[in-house]
Amino acid sequence: MSHKVNLDKLDYQIIQEMMENAEISYADLGKKLFVSGGTIHVRIKKLEEVGIVKGTKLSVDLKALGYDVIAFIGIYLEKSSLYDTVAKDLRKIPEIVRLNYTTGNYSMFAEVVCKDIQQLRFVLHDELQKIKGIERTETFISLDESFSRNVIASGE
Amino acid sequence: MSHKVNLDKLDYQIIQEMMENAEISYADLGKKLFVSGGTIHVRIKKLEEVGIVKGTKLSVDLKALGYDVIAFIGIYLEKSSLYDTVAKDLRKIPEIVRLNYTTGNYSMFAEVVCKDIQQLRFVLHDELQKIKGIERTETFISLDESFSRNVIASGE
DNA sequence: ATTGAAAGAGTCTCAGT
């Protein structure tokens, strides 16, 4: 459980700004938010210490990298108690980049990223069929990503 | 369309490493990959120029930020031609962080991030019901995220 | 293309407020 930390407007502004672009310098971000670069530095250090900021990641264009196919897979389990073992098996498939245990129709929800439809076919027909405990799956291939963005960082 | 660029093993290794941690210095990454820091710099500049690398983003712990609820929404449209107008309306709901146009059961697939169940209820019952063109929706609340990770950067 | 070194820019620390 994450014990509540009190963040002020400046903290949220820093997070908001750097979720989109982490390359901005402390001095420049400070100018933008009307504080010194030193203050930005102190705040970010605090946000790292309390675990809100986990680091920075390279933002990569998947299409440009050759990954043209994104799909979502709804997974029905034979028994919901099989969740952990099936999750462990799904983790071994590198094309599956995300797995959630969900309420509703499906027991689990997976996101797959593949280079092409042939690779997706392989994941669905070969890799997934091997896994014991999956009753059936439903696949939703993304034809277009309308948008993808960050949450709004604010205290309400 | 992204015209193919020839990447070698070193390019893929740099991407792989920095997708996970973009804070490592060029000198340190160079040591790890047995080249100079200057070479890392040249490669990253190339990857930026060809549009594979889009920048760096702050990695934030959503739970620690107060966002405890992730849900997926399958959306049935009255007519699939309504895609664009509905997408435009969904974009106005800040809690919806991602929207895909998909094959299969649903016409669209949305991901929502909320502070609590009350906020999710508000998005589902108030915000979503206002939008013209949505026939019905199915919601899958994530009870647990088993894993979330990057694709493998490699040329096969 | 890669390297190593110099120049420039950014981060980090700290004493003062």
Place this chain on the structure above:
DNA sequence: ACTGAGACTCTTTCAAT
């Protein structure tokens, strides 16, 4: 808690290979 300046580290450029 914020600031500004100094110390330190990293990025960026470039001449040589």
